[in-house]
Each structure stands twice: as C-alpha cells, then as structure tokens.
Amino acid sequence: MSAAQVLAQVADPANLMAARMQMGLSLGWHIVIACFGVGMPAITVFAEWRALRTGEEAYRVLAHRWAKAMGVLFAVGAVSGTILSFEMGLLWPGLMGTYGEVIGLPFTLEGFAFFIEAIFLGIYLYAWDRLPPRAHLLTGLPVCVAGVASAFFVVCANAWMNQPRGFDLEGGRVVGVDPWAAMFNPATPPQTVHMILAAFMVAGFGMASVYAVALLRGKRDRYHRLGFAVPFTVAAVLTPVQIGVGDWAAKFLATNQPAKLAAIEGLYETGQGVPLSLGGFYDDGELRYALEIPRALSLLAHWDPDATVLGLAEVPAADRPPVNVVHWSFQIMVAMGFALLALGAWCLVVWWRRRRLPESRWFYRGAALSGVAAVVALEAGWITTEVGRQPWIVWGRMRVEDAVTPVPGLTTGLAAVSVVYVLLTVGTVFVLRRLARVPLPLAPQERGS
Template identity: 75%
Template sequence: MGLAAGAAAVDLGAARMQMALSLGWHIVIACLGVGMPAITLLAEWRGHRTGDNNYRLLARRWARALGVLFAVGAVSGTILSFEMGILWPGMMGVYGEVIGLPFSLEGIAFFVEAIFLGIYLYAWDRLRPVPHLLSGIPIVLAGVASAFFVVTANAWMQQPTGYRVEGGRIVAVDPWAAMFNRATPPQTVHMILAAFMVAGFLMAGVYAVAMLRGRRDRYHRLGLLLPLTVAAAVTPVQIGVGDWAAHFVAEYQPVKLAAMEGVFRTGRGVPLHLGGIAVDGELKYALEIPYGLSLLAHWNPDAEITGLEQVPPADWPPVNIVHWGFQVMVMLGFALLLLAACLALSWKRRRDLPESPWFLRGVALSGVAAVLALESGWVVTEVGRQPWIVFRVMRTSEAVNPAPGLVYGFVLVTAVYAVLTVATVYVMRRLARDVPVPLAPQEPDVTGYKVV
C-alpha cells in the first residue's frame, strides 16, 4: 500500500512538472505570437508612411522570424492540448463540456492566424503595399484572440462557474458563463499586456546587444526604438492592471494572497512584506512596510487580511514558491517601469535614446527580465491555486491520470523541448546573421530590400 502511494505521488509530481515545463516553454513563444505581429505591422506602416526603407527591412526580417516562431508554437501548443487529456483526465472527463468552448474558439483563431500569416509572408513581392499591410491585421487580431480564449479556460479553473451539480452529475451547462467568469477580465488583460511587454523587450534587447557591439546605424537604432517604445508604453498600464488583479485575488482567493505575502495569521493593519522566508508557520527576515498590505489589498490601512491558519495545512499552497514568485514578478515589473521612464525622460528632453551605455545594457537585459516576470506571475497564478486544479472543487491529485509511469512521459517531453529549444535558437541565430542587401533600382520590390 505504501509503495503504491509512493508511486502515485511520484507520478503526480511528474505530471505537475511536465505541465509546468510545457506551459512555461509555450507561453514565451505564445507571447511573441501575440505581440510581435503588431510591432511588425507598425514597422511596415511606418516604412510606407515615411519612405524609410529601414522600417520596411525590419518588418520583413521580423516577419520571417515570426513564421519560424509560429511553426514552433504550433508544435508546443499541440503538445499542451494532448497533455490536458492525457495528464488530467479526471478534470477533462468531468468538466470538459463546461470549458470546451474557449478551446474550440482558440482553434478557429489559430487557423485564421495560420491562413493570413501564409498570405502575409508569401505576398511580400506580390501585393501592393496597402493590401499587404491589411493582410497582416487578421494575424494580430487572431493572436490576441487566441491568448484571450486560452486564458479564459485558466480563469475558469480559478473561479469555476457556468454549471450546476445535481445528483453528482454536471447539469445546466452554460459555456458562455463559464468562459466569462469573474477571473476572466483581470487575467486576460494582464496576460495580453504581458505578451506585448515580452515581445517588445525581447526584440529591443537583440538590437541593444548589437549597438553595444558598435552597430549604431539607423537600422539598429530603429530596431531597438520601435519595439522598446511599445513595451515601455504598455509597462505602466500593466502595473495598474496588476494592482487590479491583486485586488481580485484579495477578494476571491484570500488564501492565495496570504501565500503571496506570507501571512499566516489573520489580522488588521497587516504590513507589506519585502523578501523573507517562510519557516515553521512564520515569515522570517522580511522587511515590513506598516499597514502596506491592508492598504494595497483593500484601500484601507486597517482592513482585515485572511491568514493561512483559516484553512487546514493540507489546503495551503507552497508558501515560499508563491511568495518569491510574487516578489520576483513585482521587482522586475518595477525595474522595467524604471527603464521605460528613462526612455520617456530622454525622449522628452532630447528626442533621442539615452546616451549612457548602461541604458543599452538595461535594454539588453530587459527581455530576459520580462520573461522571468512572466514566468513568475504564472507560478503565482498556478501554484497559488494548489492543491486545487479547479478552485475549491477538485484537487489536482483527483484529476491526475491514475495510470503508472507518468514519469517516463515527463522525461520524453523534456527531451522534445530540449530539441525544440536548440532548433529554434539555431534557426533564429541564422536569421539574425543574414545580411540586408539593397536591391538594384531595376528590381521591383515593395520594401526596396532583399535579405540574403
């Protein structure tokens, strides 16, 4: 009996790690798929409006990278879709009809994106400028829609609704009510803005590295400035949306908030904690800001904050993981906000980028910082919900596939993602090394450039 329980625990851990790996890997590619098309279209539009071929060349090269990332994302997304049924049949078997709608709509959005991406890439030299630019708009809309639909399914897992249980059976299913649950607005907006931040900062970081190596021509400056401007404009908005999401957690998931802040005992006027480690039911070594958490969570410095002692320890999420995931996300978010403020201040004063090489170093690191903030935020969202796969309805241990040997699937999927990572990095580096060559005057081309 003990051996069987031990094997089940190992398989549950393997299933969790496999899902974490798949989601953590795919979400970065998905963010590029959401934010990069809009930035690419913006570059193409600027090229047509100003006649500056540097914009057009940037758009063309980014579109080629977008095609590669779309193909890779299709692979990782397909893996995820199979994992939902293979790893978690307990949830999908019971609630599949409740949350099936957003997955179906996401499939439609995916096909729309694939069709128009093919047109956009194939028609660079075959369509006039305006029709070609317009052909990219459905790519942007479909990418945002895909992110929205997928996140609504996750939001339902945070706030399940849209059904009733009678006699142990799911009845009165309302897929639209399930999709537009209470968690949907803050989660979807937070995720879509994060996608634009990740795409913008990652793209800008590539050109910041090139500029640090001495490539200070207009092409590289525009390659840094355009995506960085988009990401910098989104960052302060994201900070505000993050506050909205935190208020939602405080109201509807107080145990998750307690784990995020390491609050073990219910109280009023609870301080905000910076750093710290949870040890033996107490958060130690943290810097406290008096009344900070009560004020931020409820706009009242004397507001009551629910502590973890209100629920059995078996219902606690892993406190240190959730707490530090939240700390890292907030810290990096404000670091990126500072970088955005430096850009805005310099542009207001000089209509140019800051001259300091430290600014370029910061931009070079900003993409990695945005990805880490994104991953940390998802750790807070998903691990903070544990031990529930459907919040307060079904435990993760009840949903996992009971078949033995899930650990072997985790090893196999890890190998697949290792190969995907190496192949993606290799292809993207090859694209980055391509040298732009101006076309001869007699050669017709919408952009005025070809890439060899």
C-alpha cells in the same frame, strides 16, 4: 487492474509530481513562444505601416525580417501547443472527463483563432511582393487580432479554473452547463488583460534586447536604432499599465481567493492594518527577515489602510499552497516589473530632455537584459497563479491528485518531453540566428544614417 490499484496509482506522489513537472515544463516553454505570437505581429505591422507612411527603407526591412522570425516562432509554437493539447487529456483525464463540456467553448474558439492566424500569416509571409503594399499591410491585421484572441480564449479557460462558474453538480455529475458563463467568469477580466499585456511586454523587450546588443557592439545606424526603439517603446509604455493591472488582480484575489493572497504575502494570522512584506522566508506560520511597509497590504488590497486581510490560519492546513514558492515567485515578478519600469523611465527622461535615445552603455546593458527580465517576470507570474491555486486544479471543486491519470510511467514521458523541448530550443535558436546573419538589403545611406 483492481480499483484499489488504480486509486493507489492516482495517489502515488511520484506519478503526480511527474505529471506536474511535465505540464509545468510544457506550459513554461510554450507561453514564451506564444507571447511573441501575440505581441510580435502588431509591432511588425506597425513597422510596415511606418514604411508606407514615411517611405523609409529601414522600416520595411525591419518588418520583412521580423515577419520571417514571426513565421518561425509560429511554427514552433504550433508544435508546443499541440503537445499541450494532448497533455490536457492524457495527464489530467479527471479534469477533462468531468469538466470538459464546461470549458470546451474557449478551447474551441481558440482553435478557430489559431487557424485564422495561420491562414493570414501564410498570406502575409508569401505575398510580400505579390500584393499591392496597402493590401499586404491589411493582411497582417487579422494576424494581430487572431493572436490576441487566441491568448484571450486560453486564459479564459485558466481563469475558470480559478473561479469555476457555469455548471451545477448533482450527485457528483456536472449538469446545467452554461459555457458562456464559464468562459466569462469573475477572474476573466483581470487575468486576460494581465496576460495580453505581459505578452506584448515579452515580445517588445525581447525584440529590443537583440538590437540593444547590436548597439553595444557599435552598430548605431538607423536600422538598428529603429529596431531597438520601436519594440522597446511599445513594451516600456505598457509596463506602468501592467503594474496597474497587477494591482487590480491583487485586489481581485483579496476578495475572491484570499488564501492565494495570504500565500503571496506569507501572511498567517488574519489582521487589520496589515503591512506589505518585501522578501522574507516563511517558516512555521511566520514570515521571517521581511522588510515591512506598515498598513500597505490592507491599503493595496482594499483601498483602506485599516482593512482586514485574511491569513492562512483561516484555511485548513491541507488546503494551503506552498507559501515560499508562491511568495518568492510574486516577489521576483514584481521586482522584474519595477526594474523594467525604471529602464523605461530612463529612456523617457532622456528623450524628453534631448529628443534622442540614451547613449549610456549602462542603459543598453540593461536593455540587453530586458528580454530575459520580462520572461522571468512572466514565468514567475504564472508560477504564482498556478502554484497559488494548489492543492486545487479547479478552485474549491477538484484537487490535483483527483485529476491526474492513473496510468504509470509518467517519469518516462517527462524525460521524452524534456528531450523534445531541448531539441525545439536548439532548433529555434539555430534558425533565428541564421536569419539574423542574412545581409540587410539596405541602401548605403540607410546603413550609415
């Protein structure tokens, strides 16, 4: 194959689109499972700790059942994570071939964290009745720490793609590599905190939504009330914290990635005292039909209602991300976040006034949807992050079309991977539903209390 043919295939829009779609599918699927691997261990260990402290059987049964589900999700996540690791090299050899030594450290550390999590999860699952209760509880702590560490290290690599550091370029070659500077780049703090909190929210609301459905069906016993209250409380408490971290991340964009913030807000012209836009459709350099809050964007971005906010007009047309995709992804993420905040506030008000969970069926209908809402917010946030970086795979350094593989036939690979994820989804749901149907080993007073 001639060099001209290779370059033609690299620039082939169909080849590039297939690679993007396959990576998007793999990331979008894996990130949901990974969130349960980050947040579910801590919630499970907390339930077991409460069982030891109170002697309440319902807590122990919850922890035991959640641990089994956690094992299933970990195994499935290992499969999807392996697919992703191969795709990084197979689909994007331009990225890994050029910058692999720069971002190799966080991936290596993530591998160690993964194996630590796998080892101690195995002990936690299979030593439930073989170790003293306190010793068994302690074996769950490394699972919690390793799950969070895995998320941290992976997001460090993604943060580097938004703020590349830790290397120099000489004649197009990477030299002077400092992997620690690359890993702890300016985007690392807001991105890692934002992602870890999102993982706990997805796990918490996702677990609670299962029990919300059971409560709607009239299962109001102690087991189901605790099964709802424990994960829901974790997620609800973290929701306002997450909104605050989101504000921190937006301020970071205003300084470090102004083009992404401009796309998020559909802002074309640079201005002072810029309003915050809700909704709207971006067309021909203008955001139409949006509801505007005067000066709010300048205030949120710079703590100054008269501050200047850069618009897309300052960015070459070829370097602008697809505005409507980024704008609406961000809008959906924020809408889901505030809806979950309202749901948590509802529960808090009832608890503060009456010291019990809400009884309204509308509350539990909302809670039953909270898991889906958290996942939608998660996916929308990642679309905002990744599509907002376009057309760069490494911000300001390498374009996506320069990183994609020249090998043809990516549409076939996309179809094959899609089938794999359909099978994984069906298999995961089937196994989890079978686990849910196993009779509860509760004493009669626990079932009816």
